[in-house]
Amino acid sequence: MRDLRKPGWVSIVLSAFTFLFLLFPLVIIIFASFSPTQILKFPPQSFSLQWYENIFTSSSKFIQGLIYSLEIGAVATVVDIALGVMACLAVSRYTFKGRQALTVFFTSPMFVPSITFGFVLLRIFTRMHGVSAFIQILTGHVVIILPYIIRNTLAIMSGFDWNLEDASASLGADPVYTFFHVTLPLVSPGITAGALLAFLYSFDEAVVARLLHGINFNTLPVIIMNYMTFDFDPTVAAISSILIVASLLLMIVVERVIGLDVFLKS
Amino acid sequence: MSYLEIDNLTKQFGATTAVDHFNLHVEQGEMVALLGGSGCGKTTILRMIAGFLEPTEGSIRINGRTMNEIPPYKRNVAIFFQNYALFPHLTVYNNIAYGLKQKKMPKAEIQKKVADFVHLVRLEGLEKRYPRELSGGQQQRVALARALVMEPSVLLLDEPLSNLDAKLRIEMQVEIRQLQKKLNVTTIIVTHDQEEAVSLADKILVMSEGHLLQEGDPREVFNYPASPFLADFMGFTNFIYGTLQEVKDGKYYISARKTGEMLVAGGNAPADLKTGDSVVAAIRPGNVAGVSGRQDDRKENIYTGRVSAVTYKGNISQVDILEAFDTPLHMHCADYTGPMDGGEVTVYLPPEKLLIYKA
Ligand SMILES: Nc1ncnc2c1ncn2[C@@H]1O[C@H](COP(=O)(O)OP(=O)(O)OP(=O)(O)O)[C@@H](O)[C@H]1O
Ligand SMILES: [Mg+2]
Numbered sequence: 001m002r003d004l005r006k007p008g009w010v011s012i013v014l015s016a017f018t019f020l021f022l023l024f025p026l027v028i029i030i031f032a033s034f035s036p037t038q039i040l041k042f043p044p045q046s047f048s049l050q051w052y053e054n055i056f057t058s059s060s061k062f063i064q065g066l067i068y069s070l071e072i073g074a075v076a077t078v079v080d081i082a083l084g085v086m087a088c089l090a091v092s093r094y095t096f097k098g099r100q101a102l103t104v105f106f107t108s109p110m111f112v113p114s115i116t117f118g119f120v121l122l123r124i125f126t127r128m129h130g131v132s133a134f135i136q137i138l139t140g141h142v143v144i145i146l147p148y149i150i151r152n153t154l155a156i157m158s159g160f161d162w163n164l165e166d167a168s169a170s171l172g173a174d175p176v177y178t179f180f181h182v183t184l185p186l187v188s189p190g191i192t193a194g195a196l197l198a199f200l201y202s203f204d205e206a207v208v209a210r211l212l213h214g215i216n217f218n219t220l221p222v223i224i225m226n227y228m229t230f231d232f233d234p235t236v237a238a239i240s241s242i243l244i245v246a247s248l249l250l251m252i253v254v255e256r257v258i259g260l261d262v263f264l265k266s
Numbered sequence: 267m268s269y270l271e272i273d274n275l276t277k278q279f280g281a282t283t284a285v286d287h288f289n290l291h292v293e294q295g296e297m298v299a300l301l302g303g304s305g306c307g308k309t310t311i312l313r314m315i316a317g318f319l320e321p322t323e324g325s326i327r328i329n330g331r332t333m334n335e336i337p338p339y340k341r342n343v344a345i346f347f348q349n350y351a352l353f354p355h356l357t358v359y360n361n362i363a364y365g366l367k368q369k370k371m372p373k374a375e376i377q378k379k380v381a382d383f384v385h386l387v388r389l390e391g392l393e394k395r396y397p398r399e400l401s402g403g404q405q406q407r408v409a410l411a412r413a414l415v416m417e418p419s420v421l422l423l424d425e426p427l428s429n430l431d432a433k434l435r436i437e438m439q440v441e442i443r444q445l446q447k448k449l450n451v452t453t454i455i456v457t458h459d460q461e462e463a464v465s466l467a468d469k470i471l472v473m474s475e476g477h478l479l480q481e482g483d484p485r486e487v488f489n490y491p492a493s494p495f496l497a498d499f500m501g502f503t504n505f506i507y508g509t510l511q512e513v514k515d516g517k518y519y520i521s522a523r524k525t526g527e528m529l530v531a532g533g534n535a536p537a538d539l540k541t542g543d544s545v546v547a548a549i550r551p552g553n554v555a556g557v558s559g560r561q562d563d564r565k566e567n568i569y570t571g572r573v574s575a576v577t578y579k580g581n582i583s584q585v586d587i588l589e590a591f592d593t594p595l596h597m598h599c600a601d602y603t604g605p606m607d608g609g610e611v612t613v614y615l616p617p618e619k620l621l622i623y624k625a
Contacts, residue, residue, distance in 0.1 A: 166338065167352075170338055170345045171364050173364075
């Protein structure tokens with residue numbers, strides 16, 4: 001009899017293809033970032049760090065853009081964790097009319113094209129005058145990334161045993177103590193997973209950030225897009241390589257702290 | 267004034283009434299057992315006392331204070347949940363210590379108390395385990411310790427021993443009873459096991475479909491259930507229908523269609539029974555006696571029927587007897603050596619073990 005736990009050859013081949021398909025572009029990018037010439041040559045003739053240098057010296061202010069992106073991503077994620085967790089608690093703890101509709105509403109930004117949404121925001125903010133680009137983009141991102149936190153948090157809360165909150169209360173704990181000692185520790189893997197996806201989405205988001213940008217306020221993806229319009233050298237590959245390594249490190253930390261399977265569960 | 271007073275307590279879930287004008291007064295330090303079939307509203311009552319559910323109607327008072335507006339965490343009511351509700355992210359030790367830590371009790375004191383209760387529920391050595399690493403019975407004992415350690419003013423136990431083997435169950439019954447007496451804590455225990463209720467409680471309540479059917483001293487409820495329904499619930503599972511022929515010297519003579527004449531001592535007989543009334547007599551299978559040979563000193567309540575089945579049930583055998591009875595009469599014997607299927611058997615129904623009700 002066949003051992004059911006061993007993967008068959010079909011799944012092995014499929015997995016190998018998927019893996020290569022995902023990995024191949026990354027390898028090319030990393031190779032390209034060390035290219036000594038402006039035009040990519042493969043296989044590379046020699047090795048150079050000039051494009052990495054260019055990140056810091058270029059007039060395109062990549063580093064400033066990176067800082068803006070991190071700021072927007074971090075603030076939007078923190079705001080959305082607060083909003084999202086409260087919203088999820090409301091829809092999963094209580095049963096009330098229109099609960100289903102509310103859940104759909106919370107996740108609806110996922111189904112609206114960013115360009116449409118960005119355009120609407122642009123119209124509103126042009127009329128309002130004097131709202132800084134930071135606040136404009138932040139507002140956009142707070143809305144766009146909320147669904148990621150909501151979906152992940154809801155997924156874990158739907159399996160949460162609300163009796164545990166009652167048990168805590170019967171042992172004398174007030175709702176705040178209960179939230180921090182029972183509810184939060186048990187749902188935090190979902191919140192963390194959602195927050196990470198949300199942050200990465202914001203960090204990567206170019207459409208809304210491009211539409212609402214200020215003269216001196218461009219996030220990293222916008223700067224990269226602008227840069228590529230005029231220059232097509234491996235500087236972008238160098239930036240990408242750094243981001244790939246950073247993401248990898250982030251994943252390792254997440255894996256160590258909460259385990260990566262939280263992404264698969266939700 | 268009683269310590270715990272529940273008046274007219276009613277809970278409706280949409281169209282279904284889970285608890286219907288339920289009344290209960292419990293004295294301080296008293297232990298009350300709540301019995302009743304599945305879905306009759308026992309857990310719902312406990313959840314309302316603990317404060318997790320708002321009553322549709324009625325009031326709950328503890329020590330004279332109306333509880334309706336008081337949140338659960340201020341009630342000092344500890345509850346053992348039917349499904350345990352252990353904190354999955356905390357070890358056995360931290361589950362039991364949760365309430366004490368929350369109260370900001372000094373650490374040394376917590377350690378000592380937790381150790382005492384770990385010992386009490388026989389869980390030594392398992393303090394560092396997580397709930398998922400325990401058996402069902404072990405989890406049940408952690409939940410029990412977690413509730414008991416709080417030394418609450420009211421303790422609610424929702425089937426706390428259902429998952430334990432017979433030996434451990436008896437041990438835990440003794441521990442619960444001793445601790446309950448020592449702490450003098452007003453306790454309500456829900457159980458499906460009448461014998462557990464009788465041996466533990468000062469008072470027994472039997473309910474059905476949200477109503478209270480009978481309330482009283484354990485012996486009284488156990489020996490003299492108030493209705494045929496309760497009799498059935500309390501293990502008087504043999505019913506014989508007939509007509510009341512005569513009442514003489516406090517004894518009741520019944521005539522049953524197949525069974526014939528029957529004498530009932532009538533310790534529980536309703537006062538208004540009259541000759542000619544339709545009645546039903548009830549007896550526990552364990553009180554039906556097999557008769558071997560002739561015993562001329564006993565004239566009444568001797569019946570001969572035919573064995574329809576013999577079922578071995580561990581420490582007893584159940585013998586089903588037909589022909590002399592409308593429905594098979596069950597007899598429980600410690601070691602049955604009489605005739606098997608189809609054989610003739612003679613039984614004696616002791617008049618003082620028979621109950622009589624209006625049919
Ligand atoms: N949240 C709820 N919503 C709707 N109906 C409910 C709810 N909780 C309980 N019920 C209903 O109320 C009735 C009483 O339930 P309860 O849990 O109190 O029964 P129980 O006596 O504890 O039963 P068991 O012995 O099986 O634990 C049941 O018919 C149940 O279906
Ligand atoms: Mg129940």
